[in-house]
Amino acid sequence: MSNIKAALLPAACLYMLAASPLHAETLPPRNECAADPAYFAFEQQLRQAVAERNPAQLLALVDTSIKSSFGGDDGIEEFRTSWQLDKAETSPIWLELERILALGCAKKDGYAALPYMFAHMPDRYDAFSSFVATGTNIVMREGPSRDARAVARLDWDIMTQVDDGEATSEDWVKVSSTVNHNVGYVHKSLLRSPIDYRLIVQPVDGVLKIVTFVAGD
Template identity: 35%
Template sequence: MRIRALLAASCLGLMLAFPVLSHAVTLLPVDEAAKQPDFFTFRAQLQVAVAKRDKAAVLAVVSKNIQNGFGDDNGINDFKKNWAIDKPNSPLWETLGTVLALGGGFNQDGSFNAPYISSHWPVKGDLDAFENIAIIGNKVNVRATPKPDGKILQTLSYDIVALNSADHGNDQWVAIKLPNGKKGYVARSFTRSAVDYRAFFEKVGGRWQMTALLAGD
């Protein structure tokens, strides 16, 4: 299956990367969906279905062999079970809605990978996806303490920064280490990991399907 080959190549790139970010790197938002009008329309329709929590419409585009992770719990039945899709508070709606809203890019085989943090994460250099994180906003404050009124050290705009391995932050704040060595905190809502949830879409039998929705590696 093509999606497995793409994931394997992606994971290899992550393992070959070095862990420490010693210089500023920018990862600007990218959305290549409009390059293929039929996919652009498909995604727009899927976004509407997700916003409406239309279970039938979403399941209609989920591949029967969808990859849900890197174990054996794959396929549409495990997809339904893992996401508790029959429950009104299923985490699927927020997770997939966020993934679709963050753009993405086409792979060489024509499949689409969302969000852009995953599709365009640099695979060369010192950008280990487990040791670094992307800032997904413009002029995002870096604070000295994990508080809304903490002293502002500087701002970041769509940068990739190192995680502070000695401080895991909390539910609202991510602890980071800047290239100059300073440590600070960024609101979690303005960050995204390259190994957070991402989706893959392929054209199968003439129609687009979601062939993977997973996190980690």
């Protein structure tokens, strides 16, 4: 299988290819790309483009045939338009990239995947109903409110969504921790799905480029 085809595999297939971390119930971010000079340099260029809100610098890192949706048009012009890169300061892509860059990098055979969790989520977890608590000391609460009693503290726990028919706030997700099996509510801003936005970087004609930037499966 070519590197390009491997990079574009659906999320479920990538999980099967990925080796499970040592402690499967938590998934803290790691930067496996830092040890590779080429990928490290690419990451620094990407960080600079994001920090400066510089569309030209970002687009220079993007492959002309980038995949940026499922079922839609691909290519750099569609990427530019869909992310409103003509509005440099207000494009929503900067916040998405900031979140991704804060969550590590996985180095695979011939490509890199950001965030780290995308390539290392154990395949026994369903991609559509699992989350990772994105930080340490995150509070799980008894109800969908910041005033609700704390049930547990989470440190990069892998969570599974609980669908018991109870009505809940759109800002909160009812989840069960795979570490201690506590059940409670976590604010959705503190959770990330493994199939949320991710980017794939790999060589194109010998030059590292972003070849995929998508969410979903």
